Amino acid sequence: MNAVMPVNWVGLLTVAKREIVRSLKVINQVVWPPVITTLLYVFVFGLAIGSRIQNVGGVSYAQFLIPGLIMLQTISTAYDECASSFFQGRFMNSIQELLVAPLAAGEILVGFLMGSLARAFLIALLIGGLGVLLVHAVPQNWWLAVLCIVVVTTLFSSLGLIFGMMAERFDHIAAFVTFVITPLTFVGGVFTSATMLPENLRSIELFNPIFYIIDAFRYSYTGTGYLPLGYSLGAVTVLAAVAVAVALRMIAIGYKLRA
């Protein structure tokens, strides 16, 4: 064994690999459902109803819809991956495998984030592929698309870790999705452009963090956004940094992990 181990890289990568293995073990539960749901959204909203809607921001409604749907599933996947894995680990006590090992809080956090990123990118690629095949929606700026997925996954994975640590029962994890993430996502611009909303609702939308996320990601597809790109991407990055800091601190002090 190494005499000096400033960063336990093998440990960190093992945490990430374990998360990927876990996702693949439950692939029918975590990968195919979002893909199939998205396919249905595209058919029903994008192609059937969307054909009656005029172009939105210079693209067809179906093409407008794809980046919103990718974000919808990325957000949900990132949160669910970390929240359920961490909570299950606490519930089954298998999290102790990590806690007794020479792993720093940052290594555990980054390991979980990497596992979550792998799952988020897999789902984003599958849904993006559907977008290309079905409605010819292709990102104009791939780097921006990748950056948005990384930042958004980091934000919601960290939130997942936070709630995975705080939750006492499984329904506590689901409650955050039901009462916060889902409503904010649906009104955050997945299906509609801010320009479609009445003036007074547009100002309310500015208090919805998910509006900034979807606006920034849609920019990578359409090259335009309701807000300036730097503003929306900056807001998401600040939120992600705060969530990472809180999750890191909670793991470091062993919140509900170490007695």
Added chain:
Amino acid sequence: MSASALRIDGLVKRYGDFVAVDGISMDVPQGAFFGFLGPNGAGKTTTIGACVGLVRPTAGKIEIFGYDTERQWRESRRLIGLCPQEINLDRYLSIRDILIYQAGYFGLRGPKVRARADELLERFALSDKANGEYTKLSGGMKRRLMIARSLIHSPKLLVLDEPTAGVDVELRLELWDLLRRLNADGTTIVLTTHYLEEAEALCKRIAIVRAGRIVTEQDTTDLVRDRDLQDVFLELTR
């Protein structure tokens, strides 16, 4: 390196007003087979938890082979292996992978780790189950897998928290034999158990704890010189 495998100095753990551990100090020399006995709620698991990093001490100091568990936690954790009381295996991994991933968390990988995992599976008679799920194992096999997992990173100090709870007599004797061999090979062992005959048969030195305090610590032969261990235990813990 320190002559002590485990040194605990004035360990205190409070949960609000409840004092779970009230100033425990003890010294387990390298190579010892040490029994840590006490009734339920006496503070055994809390003390063990503090040694491996699962419990944050309120006060006191713990050293593993001279490494402070707070300041030099990476070094101390690399030297200690824990077999906890409750089954806490990873249900998403195969039996062989449970060992390989645990080694990974300790910073170990490669052919040597895979060979070590196979060796442990062989030693614990689990080779034919290696690719299966642990949930399909019998209670005794799960116990064996738990001990194998705690040994994957070749710890110099092995802490066993009631490792034979709920296992049948035959397996218990098998595990005793295995623990004796581990100890003979140089692994220091700290064992908590409610089976007093187990402690008497295996441990060369025993500490008895009650209400978070050590009430006696002696060589086993001295402790049972005039009476059997059960009488001594009941007298000290009632």
